Amino acid sequence: MNNQSTDRFESPDFYVLDGLLTEEHKLIRQSIRDFVKKEISPNIEEWAQKAHFPYEIVKKFGEVGAFGPTIPQEYGGGGLDYISYGIIMQEIERGDSGMRSTASVQGSLVMYPIYAFGNEAQRKKYLPKLASGEWLGSFGLTEPDHGSNPSGMTTNFKDKGDHYLLNGAKMWISNSPKCDVAVVWAKDETGRIHGLIVERGMEGFTTPETHGKWSLRASTTGELVFDNVKVPKENLLEGKSGLGAPMKCLDSARFGIAWGAIGAAMDCYDSARRYSLERIQFGKPIASFQLTQKKLSEMLTEITKSQLLNYRLAQLMEEGKATTPQISMAKRNAVEMALNIAREARQIHGGMGITGDYPMMRHMANLESVVTYEGTHDIHLLILGKEITGIAAFE
Amino acid sequence: MKILVCITHVPDTTAKISFTDDNTKFNSDGVQYIIGPYDDYALARAVELKEASGGTVTVLNVGTSETEPTIRKALAIGADDAIRIDAEPTDSYFVAEQIANHAKDAGYDLIMMGRESIDFNGGMVHGMVGELLGLPAISPVMKLDIEGQTAKLAREIEGGKEYLELDLPFIAGCQEPIAEWKIPNMRGIMSARSKKLEVLAPSDASEAVKLQQYELPPAKGDVKMIDADNVGELVKLLKNEAKVI
Ligand SMILES: Cc1cc2nc3c(=O)[nH]c(=O)nc-3n(C[C@H](O)[C@H](O)[C@H](O)COP(=O)(O)OP(=O)(O)OC[C@H]3O[C@@H](n4cnc5c(N)ncnc54)[C@H](O)[C@@H]3O)c2cc1C
Numbered sequence: 001m002n003n004q005s006t007d008r009f010e011s012p013d014f015y016v017l018d019g020l021l022t023e024e025h026k027l028i029r030q031s032i033r034d035f036v037k038k039e040i041s042p043n044i045e046e047w048a049q050k051a052h053f054p055y056e057i058v059k060k061f062g063e064v065g066a067f068g069p070t071i072p073q074e075y076g077g078g079g080l081d082y083i084s085y086g087i088i089m090q091e092i093e094r095g096d097s098g099m100r101s102t103a104s105v106q107g108s109l110v111m112y113p114i115y116a117f118g119n120e121a122q123r124k125k126y127l128p129k130l131a132s133g134e135w136l137g138s139f140g141l142t143e144p145d146h147g148s149n150p151s152g153m154t155t156n157f158k159d160k161g162d163h164y165l166l167n168g169a170k171m172w173i174s175n176s177p178k179c180d181v182a183v184v185w186a187k188d189e190t191g192r193i194h195g196l197i198v199e200r201g202m203e204g205f206t207t208p209e210t211h212g213k214w215s216l217r218a219s220t221t222g223e224l225v226f227d228n229v230k231v232p233k234e235n236l237l238e239g240k241s242g243l244g245a246p247m248k249c250l251d252s253a254r255f256g257i258a259w260g261a262i263g264a265a266m267d268c269y270d271s272a273r274r275y276s277l278e279r280i281q282f283g284k285p286i287a288s289f290q291l292t293q294k295k296l297s298e299m300l301t302e303i304t305k306s307q308l309l310n311y312r313l314a315q316l317m318e319e320g321k322a323t324t325p326q327i328s329m330a331k332r333n334a335v336e337m338a339l340n341i342a343r344e345a346r347q348i349h350g351g352m353g354i355t356g357d358y359p360m361m362r363h364m365a366n367l368e369s370v371v372t373y374e375g376t377h378d379i380h381l382l383i384l385g386k387e388i389t390g391i392a393a394f395e
Numbered sequence: 396m397k398i399l400v401c402i403t404h405v406p407d408t409t410a411k412i413s414f415t416d417d418n419t420k421f422n423s424d425g426v427q428y429i430i431g432p433y434d435d436y437a438l439a440r441a442v443e444l445k446e447a448s449g450g451t452v453t454v455l456n457v458g459t460s461e462t463e464p465t466i467r468k469a470l471a472i473g474a475d476d477a478i479r480i481d482a483e484p485t486d487s488y489f490v491a492e493q494i495a496n497h498a499k500d501a502g503y504d505l506i507m508m509g510r511e512s513i514d515f516n517g518g519m520v521h522g523m524v525g526e527l528l529g530l531p532a533i534s535p536v537m538k539l540d541i542e543g544q545t546a547k548l549a550r551e552i553e554g555g556k557e558y559l560e561l562d563l564p565f566i567a568g569c570q571e572p573i574a575e576w577k578i579p580n581m582r583g584i585m586s587a588r589s590k591k592l593e594v595l596a597p598s599d600a601s602e603a604v605k606l607q608q609y610e611l612p613p614a615k616g617d618v619k620m621i622d623a624d625n626v627g628e629l630v631k632l633l634k635n636e637a638k639v640i
Pocket of ligand 1: 141379
């Protein structure tokens with residue numbers, strides 16, 4: 001039995017952020033934490049080591065309500081606020097970023113666009129099944145030749161009278177190999193970007209898996225390939241078109257990532273704190289050495305700063321006032337902080353830190369995806385740069 | 396079927412225990428509270444029984460307003476409504492009186508609770524409620540099925556199990572593995588918002604026991620490691636130093 005199968009996690013709350021949370025927020029946190037301790041922590045190391053995506057977790061996420069917590073209840077969502085959403089992502093990512101990716105793609109990138117840009121029939125058809133985990137969804141924006149620059153995409157569809165004919169390929173798509181539906185972004189004949197709902201079973205639609213990942217190993221990633229796929233016209237998301245539509249989804253997902261990364265950081269910090277008190281060298285716990293204390297103090301400082309930033313961002317999201325650059329700042333800040341903490345925490349564990357008995361290497365490797373997807377670290381920096389100077393440096 | 400589940404609001408099992416006021420009051424500073432773990436089993440089974448054959452589950456807690464988050468959690472897990480009897484739960488008899496007084500005319504088919512709370516671990520309330528209501532009280536119940544008006548249950552006894560059958564209504568003090576603890580889901584938490592939580596004034600009842608003082612167990616002493624080959628030394632120490640043999 002490795003150390004992670006008995007999950008002793010205690011979350012730090014140095015600035016008593018709990019004082020800003022409602023009893024309901026705390027109950028949500030406790031419930032998801034209990035869920036993670038029961039369903040994820042005991043198995044995650046094995047799943048990650050074996051690059052196994054535990055498909056059964058999809059239904060369990062549905063049951064606990066991790067899919068689309070902010071979507072109204074009439075569509076099967078939770079009807080909760082953004083702080084709750086953030087808390088849910090934080091607790092799941094405390095368990096594993098791959099598991100959080102499964103949930104954030106489903107909620108923010110699949111359910112959200114169907115809810116925000118879809119019509120009533122589409123909402124009714126897809127949202128309850130996605131919320132319950134009966135269906136798994138994926139989000140296809142990135143292409144082999146267009147990552148940071150999605151507007152260059154070549155996936156396209158033509159109006160064939162009674163249907164659209166979709167061609168192209170998406171790459172690096174979370175959930176793709178197991179997805180039942182995909183929200184796919186493609187250009188129409190005039191070059192404008194639209195969202196289409198593509199369903200498994202449509203002829204010419206395949207989802208080959210991407211193998212050999214060293215990151216998010218418990219999450220499944222693949223391609224979406226469209227070879228003359230006939231998509232019914234009623235599967236077009238009519239509510240919004242242009243690059244702004246997928247970007248709006250990313251805003252919501254990035255918000256969840258900003259909170260999620262703190263979860264990964266807390267897990268590493270908590271493990272390091274405990275280990276440093278238990279590990280004896282030179283006749284005393286390594287926690288008694290100043291350099292260890294410096295590491296732990298800095299970790300707690302960075303976690304606390306990120307918590308406060310995220311909390312305020314959640315309030316702005318709730319008021320509908322959060323801007324894309326604000327979200328960029330939070331995502332970028334939290335992921336970098338978490339990566340640094342994972343590395344420092346691993347050092348505190350010495351040799352033990354490189355084994356799967358402790359979570360740091362897994363979090364660290366996972367965070368390499370998190371720092372890249374949903375806008376790379378540098379692209380978020382440049383979004384902030386544009387906000388400050390008015391000059392876009394990434395085009 | 397109408398089920399009443401009585402829940403306690405107790406310090407988390409990992410809470411650090413200390414006392415104030417000359418060791419006469421429990422220090423609740425920084426202590427996180429939970430539904431009593433045995434009560435949580437009772438609640439989980441009650442919700443399962445309701446889901447299987449219909450009916451309602453009411454949760455009841457004797458406590459001050461501080462216990463409301465705990466009650467809300469029980470509602471989120473699946474209870475339909477809740478009652479809080481607004482009083483400090485000073486001793487088992489006082490609590491049993493409050494429960495019995497509420498339940499006597501309320502027409503419950505089954506009253507469930509944990510075999511004991513985990514703060515004072517008295518394990519007496521179910522028996523007292525049974526006595527006050529003139530109903531059978533059985534504890535610890537580790538398996539419970541209901542068929543019509545009859546309950547089939549298994550009770551843990553010294554060295555084995557006892558299988559019983561009896562008619563409703565009765566009082567069950569529950570323990571694992573009667574059901575698995577339920578984790579509230581997000582929809583449950585949302586709907587708990589609008590479920591009814593009624594606050595009732597306590598009935599006149601007196602405590603049977605007055606608490607004098609608390610005392611923590613003595614701190615653990617140092618551990619002496621003795622080599623596995625050196626049994627003689629171990630026996631000598633147990634005899635002369637620990638004085639246990
Ligand atoms: C595990 C995983 C899961 C993913 N899941 C999904 C998904 O579900 N759906 C989806 O659509 N996509 C997904 N992605 C794709 C992800 O969003 C892209 O990888 C990301 O946008 C970067 O694109 P790229 O990989 O093509 O890198 P590139 O765009 O080629 O970038 C390479 C490097 O160049 C830098 N760079 C690029 N342009 C500029 C510039 N203008 N100025 C400065 N630096 C620049 C980048 O910052 C980066 O460091 C996933 C990726 C991974 C790894």
